[in-house]
Amino acid sequence: MAVIRRSPATDEKRELWTVAPLRRRHWLPLHRRRRRWPYIQRVATEQAGGAPGGQGWPGPGPLATGKAWRPQQRPALRRQRSTFLPVAFWRAARVWITRLFFSMVVVLTMAVSFTGALRSYPPSEVVPPPQQSNGLWLGFRWFSGDFEDSELQALLVRVQRNRLQSLFVYVGAIGPNGTLPASHGPGLVRIEQALQQAGLDRSVQVLAWVEGTRGAGAGLPPQPKLESLPVRAEVQRELGTLLTQNPVAGLHLEIQGVRDGDAAFVSWLAELRDTVLAPEQTLSVGVPPLRSRWLPGPLGKHCWSPSYMAQVAAHVNQIAVHTFDTGLPLPGLYQRWLEDQVSELLPVVLQELALRQGETLTRWASRSSRSSASQAKPAFSVLFGIPSFSERRLNHFPSAENVGVASQALIAALVRERRAVPDRLSQQLQVGYGLFADWTTQDDEWQALSHYWH
Numbered sequence: 001m002a003v004i005r006r007s008p009a010t011d012e013k014r015e016l017w018t019v020a021p022l023r024r025r026h027w028l029p030l031h032r033r034r035r036r037w038p039y040i041q042r043v044a045t046e047q048a049g050g051a052p053g054g055q056g057w058p059g060p061g062p063l064a065t066g067k068a069w070r071p072q073q074r075p076a077l078r079r080q081r082s083t084f085l086p087v088a089f090w091r092a093a094r095v096w097i098t099r100l101f102f103s104m105v106v107v108l109t110m111a112v113s114f115t116g117a118l119r120s121y122p123p124s125e126v127v128p129p130p131q132q133s134n135g136l137w138l139g140f141r142w143f144s145g146d147f148e149d150s151e152l153q154a155l156l157v158r159v160q161r162n163r164l165q166s167l168f169v170y171v172g173a174i175g176p177n178g179t180l181p182a183s184h185g186p187g188l189v190r191i192e193q194a195l196q197q198a199g200l201d202r203s204v205q206v207l208a209w210v211e212g213t214r215g216a217g218a219g220l221p222p223q224p225k226l227e228s229l230p231v232r233a234e235v236q237r238e239l240g241t242l243l244t245q246n247p248v249a250g251l252h253l254e255i256q257g258v259r260d261g262d263a264a265f266v267s268w269l270a271e272l273r274d275t276v277l278a279p280e281q282t283l284s285v286g287v288p289p290l291r292s293r294w295l296p297g298p299l300g301k302h303c304w305s306p307s308y309m310a311q312v313a314a315h316v317n318q319i320a321v322h323t324f325d326t327g328l329p330l331p332g333l334y335q336r337w338l339e340d341q342v343s344e345l346l347p348v349v350l351q352e353l354a355l356r357q358g359e360t361l362t363r364w365a366s367r368s369s370r371s372s373a374s375q376a377k378p379a380f381s382v383l384f385g386i387p388s389f390s391e392r393r394l395n396h397f398p399s400a401e402n403v404g405v406a407s408q409a410l411i412a413a414l415v416r417e418r419r420a421v422p423d424r425l426s427q428q429l430q431v432g433y434g435l436f437a438d439w440t441t442q443d444d445e446w447q448a449l450s451h452y453w454h
Helices: 030-035 037-048 087-116 149-161 186-197 229-245 263-276 306-313 331-365 403-420 422-427 443-453
Strands: 002-006 013-018 134-138 164-173 205-213 250-256 282-287 318-321 380-387 429-436
Touching: 149 164, 149 186, 164 186, 164 380, 164 429, 186 205, 205 229, 205 282, 229 250, 229 263, 250 263, 263 282, 263 306, 282 306, 306 318, 306 331, 318 331, 331 380, 331 403, 331 429, 380 403, 403 429, 403 443
Parallel strands: 134 164, 134 429, 164 205, 205 250, 250 282, 282 318, 318 380, 380 429
Antiparallel strands: 002 013
């Protein structure tokens, strides 16, 4: 290897000395090549019989001046490696560390693929329950009456085929002052008349779907302000007018942003149950899922604890769990999470129903003067949400969260719970799915829904 220096004065290239070709071990990282620099200088000095003179160029070399030249030691950029361990040891350690890293990556990839793959259930666990309490979210046009008679007949056919017992018809959002955009819906009258003509008015209930925002989000103030007594009074007046002017069986509330432990929300539900709704009417509420035991992180931020879920269930007749928008990218992970939700939520509801038999029934019976004595208290039902929308977001992957994947997991989980407590599930609690929503469900998804739940 020839060492070349360029003269700053004459801009000439001169060959000062020749160094033997470096061996393979010299092709090292930069910080290790710098440590080899004194060795290169020493070899060059021995081969050339001298070295360039001084610190600069040009100038007389050590042979001309008679001075002994010593290679300049550059400061070490890193602490020198211990001489007790040979180079072969560090080379072997680097190789094994690399192998271990890639082995861990392969094992982790295989574990995630195995866990996230679509689960295969035995035939005994995919038998749909004989008693179902299913629901469907309907858009605003079913409230305003902007639909054709053929569409109404198609809806009745789907209600009968899929055993839908709850229809959530969207009315509007509660404003900051507790007002609603509309109070009378011509579409509700047409739906009720069609149900009566088909003989489904006793098995299917139509609920007015009212939504709102409890926590501040997207720069908006909290709506409604449940801590304010005037706002509460206005909300109760608007909801009372809605129930009076429309043939509905109750209310379905979708209040977004309710945090775990929100006492104002629980007290508001108690006031609605006592002052607005009749004993025979249904109070339904959409709730977030429970905190997962095996999947912490972003999922637990907006989830509820079992104790708070029991407080909410004490004042309502129906809860619709939002078991979608989880952010899980693989269908197997979503199915395992959904099974975990069913196994954790149903014992909480059953425990609350056991307490209600001794305490809540007495409190509800005290309001029997508002209705006839022959009317019975509505049964409690739990709906687990099934998504049918295909919009891809950070918290929703349609390949993992869809009608087929969710139906298989829900049916398998309900079969296991029915085996554990068959009498209590059939007598006190009605369980089913809630399809969200009618305007996003395609024909193939309706067929898949009928295939799994029939």
